[in-house]
Amino acid sequence: MNRTGRGSTRPGVRAPLPSGAYAPSSVxxxxxxxxxxxxxxxxxxxxxxxxxxxxxxxxxxxxxxxxxxxxxxxxxxxxxxxxxxxxxxxxxxxxxxxxxxxxxxxxxxxxxxxxxxxxxxxxxxxxxxxxxxxxxxxxxxxxxxxxxxxxxxxxxxxxLRLRGAGTPGGGTPGYSDGELALIVDTARRDVMQLRDRLQATETLLGRLSLDPARLTDIERADALRLAEIAAEGVAAPGRGQGFNAHRSRQELAEPLFVTRRDVPAMLVLLVAVTGRNIETVKELPAQHRLLDGRAVEVQLTKRRRGAGRWVQTVTWEIGPPGRELHHPGGVYLLLHRLMACGRELSNGPSSFWAVWRNLRRQVSATVNEIGNPFAAALTAGIDARQWGLDQHRLRGDDGQPLPVSFKRLRTSVEVRRTRALGGHLPSAARSNTAAVLFRNYLQADPVAREWAQEVASDAIAAAEQAALDEHRSALAGPARPTVSGQPSMSLDASHQGGQEGPWSACRDVSSHPATGRACRSSFLDCFQCGNCLIDSSHLPRLLALLIALEQRRQQMTEERWWARYGPAWAAIRSDVLPRFTPAEVARARLAQVPDALLDLVDEPWEHP
Incomplete structure (x- = not known):
């Protein structure tokens, strides 16, 4: 390949290719x-x-x-x-x-x-x-x-292919609102303490470099020791042996670096505010871009998305001053800054994580004790369960110890975001598809189920109330059906123009009360008509119609059912049946009646 530089390729000119056949390296x-x-x-x-x-x-x-x-x-x-x-x-x-x-x-x-x-x-x-x-x-x-x-x-x-074995239960249930708030508040408080701890050391070292004469002898000695550790990234072992030396080295490094004991709270807070899974959080990059001081742009690693789809660019809001720890961009930038000192000393400056390791052996000043704990494996032996139970003794709503699980925490975040968006899964599915969101996060969560049941109940109640209101508005006019418990009332329909219907009788089919013309309405509309006559002989067929309407309700959406059958169902339930005694209704239920003939009011192409 000797054609290089600008202009080496253009329309009509082939790109230069390497000589010989390409042979990928074998694994x-x-x-x-x-x-x-x-x-x-x-x-x-x-x-x-x-x-x-x-x-x-x-x-x-x-x-x-x-x-x-x-x-x-x-x-x-x-x-x-x-x-x-x-x-x-x-x-x-x-x-x-x-x-x-x-x-x-x-x-x-x-x-x-x-x-x-x-x-x-x-x-x-x-x-x-x-x-x-x-x-x-x-x-x-x-x-x-x-x-x-x-x-x-x-x-x-x-x-070897065992079909029908099933899959694990549909996801992991999340935490209640109170438990989630407890976990997130505890993690946020730990991160704030970490920030104050490192900022205090940064202030002390700044005073040492600007005006060491103003420091007391104790402050000067502490500042010099911390400056030496910060320059080398190594905490000299204490005089003791075993656990005492381990603890003394931990105390030396904590004022300067993020340690492994600080990581669980950081992970919990990142998962809670970003809504990302723990794998993505553990592989956060250090490279980012600030957008007008209001947001930060980061390229995330999203596993299991197929070849070429591992990288996803996100924009996280930083939040107003004083509220940074409640926004994903603010948490990211704060933790990025807290680990900046360790990142300069580590061998992986491109990694977001730079954590001090308390090595359990004698170390020299040339040994680097700071690195990414998730570089070799994502587990890294860092457990949020121990952080919640042993370090903070968290308790759930039932008073029992509350173990912290990143899967449950992620489920809780997904449930709250879906609920905030009104349950619209395509909008709530941010890093997964709507199907994955429902199957892995919403399906098994009791909070999501309870909220969905409340929404569905409210929607059904609203539709029922709308049908009842429509029926009552129809009854307020001159068009009002006549209901009587006397079985002979339908004989009035035998006069000129009268006719029996499948569930009621009509006084005059040739003159509709609203138009004065021949009736062309559906039989279901008879319950809103002033010509409608209903007596006890129609009661068994009306009960059979109610059963057919409930069956049809299982075969179509609630919206379509209420629009098509809701007014008739509401009229029968609220205006017709209350006119009869409970004994008459019970006796009518025992009567043998043919099919409800609901197909009479539906065209063949309208069948659900």
Missing amino acids: HRVSSADNPVVEFEGEDGRRRTFDFAQCPLPGWHPVLAEVLAQRVGPAGGLRTSTSSLAAWNNLRAFLRFLQARIDCPGDPSALTVAHVNAYTAAEIARAGPVYGARRADHVWRLLRLEPAASVIDAGAIGA
């Missing part, structure tokens, strides 16, 4: 001990090495190494360290199970359906039907690939 290699090895480098930058020397049954190794390389390679579906490790661990467990059998298959071609059935039964007995099926599914996704699929019996591979 599958053979170790010095002739064992297959698969190298993994994920989208999150983490690497792993899967050495088949750790697995039994050497006859399986060459085939399994090739299919594993496909799954965890650049074009595979497993692109995170955790997911690749899950596939590897389940594959090793599968080989260990086969090795323990009397009829152990020494190579893939000897695997039978009986082997697989015994393996799946053992996994289900150990982990339950749902997670046992998941473990078998990891193995199935490997063995269905070539070259394993061509040497293993197809029936044995298919037996």
Whole structure:
């Protein structure tokens, strides 16, 4: 390629290409001990090495190494360290199970359906039907690939696919409003104490550099010691040994750096104000862009979104002065500033997290004790449960200890945002689809269910009240049906123009009270008409009509049902039935009547 620089490509001129064929580097290699090895480098930058020397049954190794390389390679579906490790661990467990059998298959071609059935039964007995099926599914996704699929019996591979095993319950329930407020307020108070602690040291060091003569001897000695630690990032071990030395080093570093004890409260507050999951929070970048001093723009890592969709740009509001800790941008910038000193001393300045590590061994001034605790693995041994129970002894609404879970915290945040947006899932689904939001966050949460039931009840009550109001307004005019408990009243319809209907009688079908012309209204509109005559002989058919209307209500939306059948249902329930005694209604329920004939009022294309 010798065409470089501006103008080297333009319409009609092909882009320069490297000479020779492109050969991507292989993730599958053979170790010095002739064992297959698969190298993994994920989208999150983490690497792993899967050495088949750790697995039994050497006859399986060459085939399994090739299919594993496909799954965890650049074009595979497993692109995170955790997911690749899950596939590897389940594959090793599968080989260990086969090795323990009397009829152990020494190579893939000897695997039978009986082997697989015994393996799946053992996994289900150990982990339950749902997670046992998941473990078998990891193995199935490997063995269905070539070259394993061509040497293993197809029936044995298919037996690994346990259909109908189900999935774990629809999400994790969140916290109540009181519990959520308690957790967030506690985390915010811890972050404020952390801010005050580091700012006090920053003020002391500033006074030392500006006018050390104004400091007392004790303040000067403390400031010099802290300045030395800040320059090297190392807290010298105390005179004691064991736990005493560990605690003394912790006390030396806390005035200057964010320590591991501070991280749980920071994580809780970030998840609560940003509404992002804990994985995204742990991989926050240090790079950001301020927008007019009112917002901050950050590129987030959103896992499990498919190739090329891992990065998402968000804009977080900073908030007004004094309220920064209630807004995601304000929390991000504050924590970014608190870890700035440690970030300068760490080896990863691009990472948001720069936490001081209290090493349990003798260290020299050249050892860096500050770094990203989530660089190697996202777990990092930092537990919010211990922070809530041991450090703060949080109690729930029932008075019992309240464990802090990031899954429950995220669910609570999603529920509150959905409720604030009126339950409109497409608007509330910020980092997931509406289906994922409902299935994983809203479906199993009691607060969301209670709120949704209240909204649905209010909507139904409002629709019912609207139908009743419409019926009462119709009754206020001259058009009012006549109801009587005497069965002979319908005989009045035998005079000229009278006619019997499916649920009532009509005085004169040739003259509608409102128009004076022949009636062309639906039979359901008779209940709003002054020509309508209802007596006790119609009562059984009216009760059958109510049953049919309730059945039709289950087949269509509430809005459509109230618009189509609501006025008639309201008229019968509120104006007709109260005119009869309870004994008459009970007697009519026992009468045998034909079908309610509701289809008479619907065209064929209007059927639900």
